Amino acid sequence: MAEPLLSLDDLAVHFKIGNALGGGIKTLKAVDGVTLDVKPGECLGLVGESGCGKSTLALAIMGLLPPTRGTIGVDGQEISGSKAPDRMRMARTVQMVFQDPYASLNPRQTVRRTLADPLRLHGVRDKAEVEARVMDMMAKVGLRPEQADRYPHEFSGGQRQRIGIARALILKPKLVLCDEPVSALDVSIRAQIINLLLELKDELGLAYIMISHDLGVVEHVSDRVAVMYLGRIVEQGGWQEIFENPRHPYTRALIAAIPDPFHRAAISAKAKARGEIASALNPPPGCHFHPRCPLKADICVSQDPVLAAVAEGHRAACHFRDRVS
Amino acid sequence: MSTAIKLPRLRLKGGTSLWIGGGLVATAVMAAVLAPWIALTDPVMDANLMNAEIPPGLEYPFGTDAQGRDIYSRIVYGARISLSVGIISQICNSLIGVTLGLTAGYWGGWWDDLVSGLTNLMLAIPSLVFALAIMAILGPGLVSLVIALGLTSWSYSCRIARAQVLSLKSQGYVQAARILGYGDLRIMFTQVLPNILGPLIVIATLGMGGAILSEAALSFLGLGIRPPFPSWGSMLSEARDQITTAPWLSVFPGLAIFFTVLGLNLLGDGLRDILDPQSTTRRA
Amino acid sequence: MTGPLLKVDNLRISLAGDGATYSAVENVSFEIGRGEAFGLVGESGCGKSITALAVMGLLRRPLSLGGGRIVLDGKEIQDASAAEMRRLRGKRIAMIFQEPMTALNPLSPVGKQIAEMFVLHEGMGWNEAMDRAEDALRQVRVPSPERRIKDYPHQLSGGMRQRVMIAIALACGPDLLVADEPTTALDVTVQAEIIDLMAELCAAKGTAILMISHDLGLVANMCKRVAVMYAGRIVESQAAEAIFATPSHPYTRGLVDSLPRLGERSKRGRQRLREISGVVPSIAAYPAGCRFNPRCPSVTEVCREVVPEATPLPAEGLVRCHHHG
Numbered sequence: 001m002a003e004p005l006l007s008l009d010d011l012a013v014h015f016k017i018g019n020a021l022g023g024g025i026k027t028l029k030a031v032d033g034v035t036l037d038v039k040p041g042e043c044l045g046l047v048g049e050s051g052c053g054k055s056t057l058a059l060a061i062m063g064l065l066p067p068t069r070g071t072i073g074v075d076g077q078e079i080s081g082s083k084a085p086d087r088m089r090m091a092r093t094v095q096m097v098f099q100d101p102y103a104s105l106n107p108r109q110t111v112r113r114t115l116a117d118p119l120r121l122h123g124v125r126d127k128a129e130v131e132a133r134v135m136d137m138m139a140k141v142g143l144r145p146e147q148a149d150r151y152p153h154e155f156s157g158g159q160r161q162r163i164g165i166a167r168a169l170i171l172k173p174k175l176v177l178c179d180e181p182v183s184a185l186d187v188s189i190r191a192q193i194i195n196l197l198l199e200l201k202d203e204l205g206l207a208y209i210m211i212s213h214d215l216g217v218v219e220h221v222s223d224r225v226a227v228m229y230l231g232r233i234v235e236q237g238g239w240q241e242i243f244e245n246p247r248h249p250y251t252r253a254l255i256a257a258i259p260d261p262f263h264r265a266a267i268s269a270k271a272k273a274r275g276e277i278a279s280a281l282n283p284p285p286g287c288h289f290h291p292r293c294p295l296k297a298d299i300c301v302s303q304d305p306v307l308a309a310v311a312e313g314h315r316a317a318c319h320f321r322d323r324v325s
Numbered sequence: 326m327s328t329a330i331k332l333p334r335l336r337l338k339g340g341t342s343l344w345i346g347g348g349l350v351a352t353a354v355m356a357a358v359l360a361p362w363i364a365l366t367d368p369v370m371d372a373n374l375m376n377a378e379i380p381p382g383l384e385y386p387f388g389t390d391a392q393g394r395d396i397y398s399r400i401v402y403g404a405r406i407s408l409s410v411g412i413i414s415q416i417c418n419s420l421i422g423v424t425l426g427l428t429a430g431y432w433g434g435w436w437d438d439l440v441s442g443l444t445n446l447m448l449a450i451p452s453l454v455f456a457l458a459i460m461a462i463l464g465p466g467l468v469s470l471v472i473a474l475g476l477t478s479w480s481y482s483c484r485i486a487r488a489q490v491l492s493l494k495s496q497g498y499v500q501a502a503r504i505l506g507y508g509d510l511r512i513m514f515t516q517v518l519p520n521i522l523g524p525l526i527v528i529a530t531l532g533m534g535g536a537i538l539s540e541a542a543l544s545f546l547g548l549g550i551r552p553p554f555p556s557w558g559s560m561l562s563e564a565r566d567q568i569t570t571a572p573w574l575s576v577f578p579g580l581a582i583f584f585t586v587l588g589l590n591l592l593g594d595g596l597r598d599i600l601d602p603q604s605t606t607r608r609a
Numbered sequence: 610m611t612g613p614l615l616k617v618d619n620l621r622i623s624l625a626g627d628g629a630t631y632s633a634v635e636n637v638s639f640e641i642g643r644g645e646a647f648g649l650v651g652e653s654g655c656g657k658s659i660t661a662l663a664v665m666g667l668l669r670r671p672l673s674l675g676g677g678r679i680v681l682d683g684k685e686i687q688d689a690s691a692a693e694m695r696r697l698r699g700k701r702i703a704m705i706f707q708e709p710m711t712a713l714n715p716l717s718p719v720g721k722q723i724a725e726m727f728v729l730h731e732g733m734g735w736n737e738a739m740d741r742a743e744d745a746l747r748q749v750r751v752p753s754p755e756r757r758i759k760d761y762p763h764q765l766s767g768g769m770r771q772r773v774m775i776a777i778a779l780a781c782g783p784d785l786l787v788a789d790e791p792t793t794a795l796d797v798t799v800q801a802e803i804i805d806l807m808a809e810l811c812a813a814k815g816t817a818i819l820m821i822s823h824d825l826g827l828v829a830n831m832c833k834r835v836a837v838m839y840a841g842r843i844v845e846s847q848a849a850e851a852i853f854a855t856p857s858h859p860y861t862r863g864l865v866d867s868l869p870r871l872g873e874r875s876k877r878g879r880q881r882l883r884e885i886s887g888v889v890p891s892i893a894a895y896p897a898g899c900r901f902n903p904r905c906p907s908v909t910e911v912c913r914e915v916v917p918e919a920t921p922l923p924a925e926g927l928v929r930c931h932h933h934g
């Protein structure tokens with residue numbers, strides 16, 4: 001079996017909220033004990049509701065937030081709370097595509113500079129080579145050569161996202177984190193970007209972590225899927241298992257909630273979650289999902305369910321993982 | 326009635342204030358640059374007590390002073406000193422303020438606390454008082470004047486730079502630069518600084534006006550440029566005693582200061598409207 | 610009385626820009642029957658919200674009504690006075706906005722804001738109105754409403770706030786509820802619940818809904834008929850099932866095909882998503898003729914010159930295309 005490109009071990013990122021004077025300091029457990037692997041060339045879909053910690057997890061992997069606990073292993077390099085990453089080496093291994101194509105490009109830099117500067121920074125001295133790689137990357141993401149000297153404001157949202165993808169790929173990373181890469185784009189543009197990401201994956205042998213709340217997109221692109229709820233992974237497995245045989249009640253609720261005109265009432269109303277998402281500041285005891293869970297029992301309140309296998313490569317964190325089907 | 330409606334709209338476009346301000350400042354700069362050619366006499370050496378205190382007229386357009394020197398020529402040469410003091414001290418202030426503000430905003434932590442504390446301290450004490458203290462230590466003269474003014478009003482650009490960095494820090498492109506392996510200083514100077522130059526230029530322009538006023542005040546108090554060298558402040562200082570008998574001695578340097586400072590302020594305002602369009606609402 | 614509840618006929622909305630006046634919306638016509646849920650779908654900027662504002666009589670500079678009729682219950686209201694419109698709003702037509710925080714008064718407890726509707730429109734006393742407010746909160750399934758009526762908007766989660774908005778909107782049993790992206794700011798599972806709630810309450814009270822969203826799936830799930838807008842015009846309207854089964858306009862077809870469908874991948878393997886080429890035009894640069902022509906795969910010469918007329922489709926449908934099929 002291939003060595004994992006990325007392996008998270010019990011990763012936690014906590015934030016201190018408030019100040020000592022007014023009301024005291026509270027701990028917000030944005031990510032709380034996540035264990036995950038991503039293999040080379042694989043696409044891991046990461047889904048979960050707003051505020052469940054997906055972006056925080058991504059930033060920690062990128063080395064932009066120090067982990068409170070646990071370790072991140074990236075291509076043989078280890079990051080932990082006490083050990084900061086070698087940023088230059090990290091940069092050539094992991095890159096990121098951001099959600100907002102408007103805020104993620106420097107308004108004062110042309111496309112050429114946005115792409116060429118990182119190359120020079122990473123030691124590509126030969127002018128002709130820099131130019132060739134910039135042009136090659138622009139062509140790969142579907143931008144025309146004459147657009148190289150334009151500024152971001154001259155591009156549409158979809159084109160900007162192409163520039164953002166080009167910037168992420170220019171250093172030839174092995175893993176690319178895509179944090180909601182299409183949700184800020186016009187609906188009719190999204191397919192272009194999803195297709196592009198998939199083409200580049202095949203062409204360059206990239207691994208992705210695809211963060212999205214659009215389950216249709218996640219099913220389409222992922223090889224494996226991890227479902228997060230309030231800072232923890234509640235279910236993880238191959239895309240087909242997750243979508244066809246979800247074992248965690250939250251995953252089922254998520255799938256049931258998708259307004260899909262082709263599958264009206266495909267999953268019974270019983271699967272639907274009731275009530276509001278709890279706040280990450282004071283999550284409910286035991287299973288975080290219990291206030292909304294249709295299968296809740298006493299044990300769910302008193303005891304944390306562990307993420308355990310239900311089948312080969314398919315794990316769920318629910319006391320009744322074997323009964324849900 | 327129609328002008329009442331039109332004027333603010335022009336101002337919003339940076340039109341009037343930019344042009345009037347730019348014109349006034351350009352005049353002062355031209356005077357400074359072309360001084361040797363447009364001055365009628367030497368501003369220091371051509372003293373002639375025979376010509377003392379001649380009122381403005383054909384031969385001496387702005388009159389002469391107690392030593393018989395041509396005031397027009399002294400004002401033209403004085404522009405060199407006043408503007409240099411304004412420009413150089415503002416460059417110092419901007420360098421200090423921007424460096425501190427950028428690093429404080431970007432790094433945060435104890436460094437930010439320290440810089441913010443220092444900034445607040447500087448804002449609490451009028452910068453002129455600070456400058457006075459420094460001048461008292463260094464003694465009068467052009468160099469110490471520039472040092473005094475260049476060290477004492479960086480708090481504005483520091484505050485602006487810090488606030489802007491804080492809002493830009495979480496922008497995708499700054500994060501992307503970190504992910505690409507850019508060092509902190511490189512990020513500050515290539516990603517952040519170019520995007521906050523607008524407001525900083527505005528602050529520096531406005532600050533230049535302040536520095537020229539401070540120069541005048543310090544020189545007036547005898548701490549700045551010392552006679553016989555012509556700075557607008559020292560000319561005012563010299564004219565103190567003749568304010569009733571020979572008012573032109575103080576009126577013309579006063580007008581020079583007034584129009585230059587006004588010009589810089591209008592220019593700053595106009596630039597703000599162009600460079601930082603959001604501020605028009607904030608200012609109201 | 611027979612006849613539709615709301616009839617919008619040939620609506621045009623002008624937008625005064627610097628120097629020029631644009632038609633932000635034109636030729637927009639639709640009808641909503643009593644108690645019917647009608648959906649209006651389209652991409653960002655196509656004019657959905659301003660159409661809703663026009664119906665509510667809330668257009669403000671630089672937008673203005675450029676022409677057309679708005680008929681509520683047989684009575685033309687496009688020229689109604691401000692006072693008349695104020696009386697209609699809340700009592701006969703109510704509105705829910707995308708971001709409830711901006712529509713709620715942050716300084717007033719939510720119970721009072723609901724009660725205000727009863728006081729204002731039904732002349733109730735405050736005591737009785739507060740009791741009714743509590744009932745209204747219970748109806749929208751806010752847990753422990755007796756305590757919640759004293760809460761301020763910022764103390765509630767996004768989903769709770771939207772429930773309060775629904776309670777306010779439905780307080781006086783309006784004939785028409787205009788819901789402008791009521792769940793876009795919410796999470797998928799919460800969104801599903803809010804939509805269910807809205808549909809259920811409206812069905813119980815016989816309230817018609819004008820549902821606005823960019824999410825075709827969501828709208829089709831909830832509404833009987835759906836109209837699709839593109840660049841300020843309605844390009845197609847059909848029964849909800851038909852719009853997915855037999856989309857007639859090239860834009861709708863492209864949109865339906867470009868969405869990754871849940872379950873599709875396990876049936877047929879991963880297919881490349883169909884893309885719509887090009888970008889959404891900006892209002893100042895709407896193309897002549899059919900506004901979809903620069904992106905349309907079936908474009909011909911006539912499309913670039915002649916604005917297509919609305920052509921009827923079976924079952925009360927309409928399509929605006931020279932070559933629909």
Ligand SMILES: Nc1ncnc2c1ncn2[C@@H]1O[C@H](COP(=O)(O)OP(=O)(O)OP(=O)(O)O)[C@@H](O)[C@H]1O
Pocket residue numbers: 015016017028030048049050051052053054055056057213280
């Ligand atoms: N810098 C920070 N300081 C304090 N709290 C934070 C910080 N960043 C994130 N949080 C909190 O951590 C939690 C997780 O946030 P995160 O942005 O990771 O969610 P997410 O899953 O990406 O949500 P979304 O889908 O909305 O992007 C949230 O409750 C958020 O408020």
Ligand SMILES: Nc1ncnc2c1ncn2[C@@H]1O[C@H](COP(=O)(O)OP(=O)(O)OP(=O)(O)O)[C@@H](O)[C@H]1O
Pocket residue numbers: 624633651652653654655656657658659660670671672823892
């Ligand atoms: N107050 C305004 N001033 C100027 N232009 C406006 C104003 N309100 C709307 N517009 C323009 O009118 C057009 C239609 O806007 P509208 O808000 O109806 O779009 P929408 O379909 O609701 O989009 P979204 O999905 O983003 O809400 C847009 O091009 C918008 O820029």
Ligand code: SF4
Pocket residue numbers: 248249250287288289290291293294295296297300305317318319320321
């Ligand atoms: S552990 Fe209990 S509460 Fe949690 S998901 Fe499973 S059944 Fe529901």
Ligand code: SF4
Pocket residue numbers: 858859860899900901902903905906907908909912917929930931932933
């Ligand atoms: S009218 Fe022509 S351009 Fe427009 S949608 Fe129909 S075929 Fe395409």
Ligand SMILES: [Mg+2]
Pocket residue numbers: 054055056179
């Ligand atoms: Mg996020």
Ligand SMILES: [Mg+2]
Pocket residue numbers: 657658659789790
């Ligand atoms: Mg809208």
